[in-house]
Amino acid sequence: MPELIKVAKFGGTSMADAAAMRRCAAIVNSDQDKKIVVVSATSGTTNLLTRLCTPLVSSDRVRLLSEISEKHLNICNELKSPQSVRPDIEKLLEELKWRVHETKSVTLQQKDEILSFGELLSSRIFTQILKESSSEASRVSWLDARDVIITDHAHTQAEPDIELIEKRAEEKLTPRFPEGRFVTQGFIASTENGVTTTLGRGGSDYSAALFAEAINADVLEIWTDVTAVYTTDPRIVLDARPITEISFDEAAELSVFGAKVLHPATMVPAIRKNIRVYVGSSIHPEKPGTWIMKDTRSKPVIRAISLRRSQTLVTVHSLDMLHRHGFLAKLFEVLSRNKISVDLVTTSEVSVSLTLDTDINSPGKDALTDDVLSELKSFCKVEVEKNLSLIALVGNNLHATAGLSGPVFGALQNVNIRLICHGASSHNLCFLVEGESAETVVRILHKQFIK
Ligand code: ASP
Ligand code: MG
Numbered sequence: 497m498p499e500l501i502k503v504a505k506f507g508g509t510s511m512a513d514a515a516a517m518r519r520c521a522a523i524v525n526s527d528q529d530k531k532i533v534v535v536s537a538t539s540g541t542t543n544l545l546t547r548l549c550t551p552l553v554s555s556d557r558v559r560l561l562s563e564i565s566e567k568h569l570n571i572c573n574e575l576k577s578p579q580s581v582r583p584d585i586e587k588l589l590e591e592l593k594w595r596v597h598e599t600k601s602v603t604l605q606q607k608d609e610i611l612s613f614g615e616l617l618s619s620r621i622f623t624q625i626l627k628e629s630s631s632e633a634s635r636v637s638w639l640d641a642r643d644v645i646i647t648d649h650a651h652t653q654a655e656p657d658i659e660l661i662e663k664r665a666e667e668k669l670t671p672r673f674p675e676g677r678f679v680t681q682g683f684i685a686s687t688e689n690g691v692t693t694t695l696g697r698g699g700s701d702y703s704a705a706l707f708a709e710a711i712n713a714d715v716l717e718i719w720t721d722v723t724a725v726y727t728t729d730p731r732i733v734l735d736a737r738p739i740t741e742i743s744f745d746e747a748a749e750l751s752v753f754g755a756k757v758l759h760p761a762t763m764v765p766a767i768r769k770n771i772r773v774y775v776g777s778s779i780h781p782e783k784p785g786t787w788i789m790k791d792t793r794s795k796p797v798i799r800a801i802s803l804r805r806s807q808t809l810v811t812v813h814s815l816d817m818l819h820r821h822g823f824l825a826k827l828f829e830v831l832s833r834n835k836i837s838v839d840l841v842t843t844s845e846v847s848v849s850l851t852l853d854t855d856i857n858s859p860g861k862d863a864l865t866d867d868v869l870s871e872l873k874s875f876c877k878v879e880v881e882k883n884l885s886l887i888a889l890v891g892n893n894l895h896a897t898a899g900l901s902g903p904v905f906g907a908l909q910n911v912n913i914r915l916i917c918h919g920a921s922s923h924n925l926c927f928l929v930e931g932e933s934a935e936t937v938v939r940i941l942h943k944q945f946i947k
Contacts (some may be wrong), residue, residue, distance in 0.1 A: 500529040500714040501673075505682060505704035509721040510778035511618045514574035520622070521629040523719060523781050530673060532639075532711065535622050535684045537614025538567060542683075542697070543808035545611050549602045557596060565589050568617050581624040588617055604651035608684075608694045611652075615641075615681035615700075623679040635676030645706055647693045648824050652683055654693035656706055658765075665710035673711070680707070701759040705773075709765035716766055716773045718758060723777040725750070725786040728801040733937050733942045738784060739800060741792040746799055747889050749924040752839075753802040753888035754852040757802035763788070795892040797900065798945045803938050804886040807839075808864060808912060809928060813847040814876035823876075824848065830871050836863045839886070840917045840926065849915055851886060851928060884914060885934035888926035889941065895922045907944050911937055 506520045537545075544560050552560070568589070572582045592613045595606070602610065619638060627633040644664045647654035655686065669678070682700020685693045695702050701718055708716040724738035724746070742750075744767045751760045758775070766773050766788070776785030814823055827848060831838060837930055840851045852863055865881065872878050894900060904925065905913070914928040929937050 501711060502529045502717060503532045503704050503708040503711070503713045504533060504717040504719060505534040505700060506536065506622075506778055507700060507718075507720045508536040508542070510631060511535055511537070511622065512539045512718055514571045514625070516630060516778070517571070517622055517625045519781075520719065521626045522777050524677070525630055526781075528906055531677045532669075532707050532713075533622070533626070533677065533679045534641075534700060534707060535615065535619050535679065536682050536700040537792050538571070538618045540746055541567070541614040541618070541925060542611060545614050546607075548596045549607045551600065561596065563591075564592070564613075564617075566570055568621065571621055575621075575624055576628045577624070581620055583692065584620050585617060588613060590622070603756060607693050608651045608654075612642075612681075612684040612695075615684050615802060619679050619681045624633075626677070626679060630677075632676070637672075637678055638695050639669075639678040639680040641681040641684055641703060641707075642690070642692060644680075644705055644710065645685035645695075646688055647685045647695070649687055649691070649693070651693055653696045654687075656685065656695070656702075657688075658706075658709070660688060661706055661710045665707070665722065667753045675734050682876065698759045701762040702765075705762045705765040705771075708771050709769045712769060713771055716771050717869070718762075718773065718775045718854060719778040719781070721777065722775075723780055723783045723785060725775055725788075725800070727799070727946045728938055728942050732803065732938050733947075736942065737947060738945070739786050741787045741789065741794065741946050742799060743792045743795075743892075743923075744788060744790055745923050746892070747788045749890045749921060753804055753890070753924065753926060781848065797894060797897050798889050798891040800890045801938055801941055801946065802888045802890060803934055804888075805931060805934065806882075807884040807928060808852045809849060809881045809884055810849055810852060810864065811849045811879045811881075812872060812876040813879075815846060816875075826875065827872070830868065834863075834865075834868045836868065838897060840915065840928075842915055842917060851884075881914070883931040884928045885931050886926060886928055887934065887937055887941070888924045889945070890924050893922055894925045895919045900925070903944070904941070908937060908941050 510516055510520050541669055544564055548560050568585055572578045585796060596609055623638040625637045630636055646657050646660040646664060682703040683694055685695060703885055705716055726736045726738055728736045730736040744763055748763055770790050773788040774785055777783055811887045816823060837853060838850045842849050911929055911933055916927045
């Protein structure tokens with residue numbers, strides 16, 4: 497087999513402690529391929545760092561700092577040669593302490609600096625663990641992701657600059673790549689001038705995909721705490737099955753509609769460069785994971801079922817719509833100006849129904865504020881229904897499969913279906929049901945169409 501170029505990403509739970517890190521090192525060492533290894537902070541550390549960015553009494557600050565220190569120093573103590581990394585870790589911990597003492601209220605730029613310590617610490621330790629478990633320790637080196645992943649200045653939610661990243665990868669990585677293996681950080685990045693930024697919570701998957709794109713990797717591996725992408729949430733359907741292979745298009749519908757295996761932006765770079773993505777478990781690497789790729793061998797009509805809760809349905813009515821134009825433009829202008837993201841839309845002659853994205857970063861915060869509502873009410877009648885769930889059947893050719901809706905909706909005879917979207921995508925059929933009935937609906941459909 498010719499040598500492949502791979503990017504392997506390990507999430508927070510895979511970095512939980514020394515034993516977990518050793519399991520990850522064994523996965524990295526299981527073949528001779530060239531690799532960039534992208535790691536998250538150790539599990540829970542980004543949350544602790546986030547708390548350090550809020551106003552705290554000094555005893556709480558001290559407690560959080562010592563929790564972070566202890567966790568990382570404990571892992572160091574379990575290494576074969578703790579002294580080879582401990583001084584670096586102590587230095588980082590000192591610097592972190594100094595940074596959180598520096599100011600009372602933290603700017604977003606300072607927040608990014610503070611958050612970056614999670615991945616800086618874990619990647620230093622993991623580099624040493626990988627060296628200790630490799631037959632050729634000299635092949636392994638640490639890489640500062642901020643030298644390669646360049647973004648804009650939007651601190652805490654920065655946007656990558658693909659062209660610059662490619663250029664940096666060519667300068668900093670390509671010449672050294674034949675040497676072997678790099679360990680680098682997920683989530684953290686930098687502006688062109690070297691100011692630290694981050695890609696948003698859970699952004700390590702995205703970092704890994706950006707590295708894969710920049711070095712034209714053959715494979716992007718995402719090692720996580722689930723064994724695979726499942727046909728539906730196994731907490732809802734106990735006999736949900738791991739999916740062996742799924743296309744980019746289907747997987748995109750899944751992440752839009754609720755299956756949170758990958759950070760939603762992760763697939764974009766992989767699609768741009770047609771890089772195969774593998775999702776597997778770092779705890780049970782021997783169990784089959786899921787391949788996500790452009791073309792799959794199998795193309796079932798229904799491959800998976802996803803569920804997204806807490807949906808709001810907004811229905812607007814206007815008699816002005818009858819045989820007129822411009823109403824939809826006006827409606828969407830209001831939503832767009834207020835940065836409200838719409839998922840599904842259906843229209844009739846005099847009304848429009850839409851589902852809204854709830855802001856997952858601020859639970860309880862409703863995108864549909866009173867101000868937006870009164871603006872809408874100035875030109876149409878508005879009805880709002882909450883506590884709905886969006887269910888999506890994801891697969892292939894759903895729009896062109898004769899006789900599909902009969903059995904699907906037949907199975908749901910006793911369920912009140914509030915809205916149906918079918919036909920816009922060949923890869924999904926989705927509908928809204930009341931929140932309380934959602935899990936039952938998923939179970940019925942899984943049993944009938946997948947199991
Ligand atoms: N450490 C970051 C977080 O917890 C990024 C990641 O793990 O993907 O959000
Ligand atoms: Mg994660």
